[in-house]
Amino acid sequence: MKEGLKKEKKVVRGAAPLNDGNLAENLPTDEVLIWQGRPEANAIAIRAMYLRYVVAYLLGLVVLRTGYLIMGDAPISEWSALLAWQLLASLFIVGVIVGLSALYGKTTIYSLTTRRLILRTGAAVPIHVNFPLEQIASADLKVFPDGTGDIALTLENSDKLYWLLLWPNVRSWWVRPLQPLLRGLRDFELAASSLATAANAESRVSLGQFKSDYQDVSMEALAPQRAQ
Numbered sequence: 001m002k003e004g005l006k007k008e009k010k011v012v013r014g015a016a017p018l019n020d021g022n023l024a025e026n027l028p029t030d031e032v033l034i035w036q037g038r039p040e041a042n043a044i045a046i047r048a049m050y051l052r053y054v055v056a057y058l059l060g061l062v063v064l065r066t067g068y069l070i071m072g073d074a075p076i077s078e079w080s081a082l083l084a085w086q087l088l089a090s091l092f093i094v095g096v097i098v099g100l101s102a103l104y105g106k107t108t109i110y111s112l113t114t115r116r117l118i119l120r121t122g123a124a125v126p127i128h129v130n131f132p133l134e135q136i137a138s139a140d141l142k143v144f145p146d147g148t149g150d151i152a153l154t155l156e157n158s159d160k161l162y163w164l165l166l167w168p169n170v171r172s173w174w175v176r177p178l179q180p181l182l183r184g185l186r187d188f189e190l191a192a193s194s195l196a197t198a199a200n201a202e203s204r205v206s207l208g209q210f211k212s213d214y215q216d217v218s219m220e221a222l223a224p225q226r227a228q
Helices: 002-008 041-048 051-071 076-107 188-202 219-227
Strands: 033-037 109-113 116-121 127-132 136-143 149-155 181-185
Touching: 033 188, 041 051, 041 076, 041 181, 051 076, 076 116, 109 188, 136 188, 149 188, 181 188
Parallel strands: none
Antiparallel strands: 033 109, 109 116, 116 127, 136 149, 149 181
């Protein structure tokens, strides 16, 4: 048994894990897994893929097109056939969005250790992206009515990060500086507290930039929550 554990710890220091199931065993000896989480599929669908806006747009097209034909005294067979085709096409588009959201929600895993934040993403080909905690300049929490929260990260240097590489785990409509996002967390309070504690142990996390939308995830902000 001891030999097996010893063998599992023979890993390259700083290397990304092969998978997240045995992440704790694949970490270097001086690095400890603190927290793991994944995004909620509904949060991805609504906030990353804008499902509500897509549905409203498709319904608007259906109503306008069908109404135009009816007002033009088109035969029932004509506008009813078009209506059925439009509804089927709309359902297909919505189904693709819901399916992709579920897939990304299942394949995305956020892992926080004492040294870094690891993002596992990719529906077809999973990849791991490492964010050293000393590179995190600020972290901001936004809570949504559905009971989930997003944590946006501002990094000291994000020049080598690409929007398409991180999507949907990136702040929408925010290109430069790129902001990685822990999206749709159900246990956002635990994630924010753990991140604040781990990041402040490596470097000072400054006050967030988006105080109107986000709650700062600094040590001072989370101290009362931990005390409770």
